[in-house]
Amino acid sequence: MAEAKPYLGTASVLSVEDIMPGVFRLRLQCPEIAAEAKPGQFVMLKCGDQLLLRRPISISDANAPSGQIGLMIATVGKGTEWLSLRKPGEELDILGPLGNGFTIGEKAEKLLLIAGGMGIAPLNFLARKAASLGKKVTLVLGARTGELLCPPSHLPKVDECVICTEDASIGIKGRVTDCPDAHIAESQQVFACGPLPMYRALAKDHRFNEKSMQVSLEVRMACGIGLCYGCTVKTRNGLKQVCQDGPVFQMGDISWGDLADL
Numbered sequence: 001m002a003e004a005k006p007y008l009g010t011a012s013v014l015s016v017e018d019i020m021p022g023v024f025r026l027r028l029q030c031p032e033i034a035a036e037a038k039p040g041q042f043v044m045l046k047c048g049d050q051l052l053l054r055r056p057i058s059i060s061d062a063n064a065p066s067g068q069i070g071l072m073i074a075t076v077g078k079g080t081e082w083l084s085l086r087k088p089g090e091e092l093d094i095l096g097p098l099g100n101g102f103t104i105g106e107k108a109e110k111l112l113l114i115a116g117g118m119g120i121a122p123l124n125f126l127a128r129k130a131a132s133l134g135k136k137v138t139l140v141l142g143a144r145t146g147e148l149l150c151p152p153s154h155l156p157k158v159d160e161c162v163i164c165t166e167d168a169s170i171g172i173k174g175r176v177t178d179c180p181d182a183h184i185a186e187s188q189q190v191f192a193c194g195p196l197p198m199y200r201a202l203a204k205d206h207r208f209n210e211k212s213m214q215v216s217l218e219v220r221m222a223c224g225i226g227l228c229y230g231c232t233v234k235t236r237n238g239l240k241q242v243c244q245d246g247p248v249f250q251m252g253d254i255s256w257g258d259l260a261d262l
């Protein structure tokens with residue numbers, strides 16, 4: 001069946017809510033995208049008239065019946081700051097859903113989701129989808145400090161949640177790679193989203209050798225639709241564009257040593 005074309009149009013702002021320091025949740029009314037979005041896909045949002053290029057933002061939640069989508073956004077520059085100041089009822093220019101998302105195996109019963117920092121954004125959507133399919137989900141969530149952890153009220157309902165903080169302020173002291181062996185051993189599929197050092201550590205961790213692991217890459221994007229080649233990465237199957245071939249890839253397909261810091 002042919003993929004639906006991405007929607008290019010407007011979305012109405014429903015709410016903007018601070019969820020932790022430097023991170024807010026933007027809820028939009030956009031039935032066209034809510035109906036088609038899959039976990040791991042993203043949208044391109046225009047951030048005011050001053051900035052020409054749209055910004056790529058992971059979809060962290062989508063609900064087809066209500067026509068709503070949720071985005072979890074870190075305020076990291078002028079564009080995202082502009083977004084954080086929007087008011088309910090305003091219209092935003094949006095393109096999406098874009099990219100290839102996560103694939104949940106029909107036979108996989110137990111899924112392990114590993115989120116480093118803002119990596120929780122697309123995994124939130126994936127966890128909800130997995131639960132709706134009757135899968136058992138363990139979420140491993142890591143951050144440098146407890147303050148940088150997504151608050152429980154914004155986390156998806158999962159069967160088990162393991163928290164890791166480097167300063168030991170909450171949960172296990174350490175990083176997501178310090179998660180207990182049992183969670184890895186009993187999962188048939190692993191999904192990860194986080195910063196590059198986390199991926200490099202996971203790629204070296206022998207406990208994941210035999211596992212099917214999908215990772216979501218976050219790179220700079222200009223067009224988001226395969227035109228500018230600005231998001232090209234080297235993989236074991238040749239050069240790939242993150243915006244179209246990804247952002248989700250198999251862990252083993254990426255040449256981690258060749259990837260410049262994202």
Ligand code: FES
Nearest residue numbers: 224226228229243
């Ligand atoms: Fe332009 Fe991917 S962002 S080709």
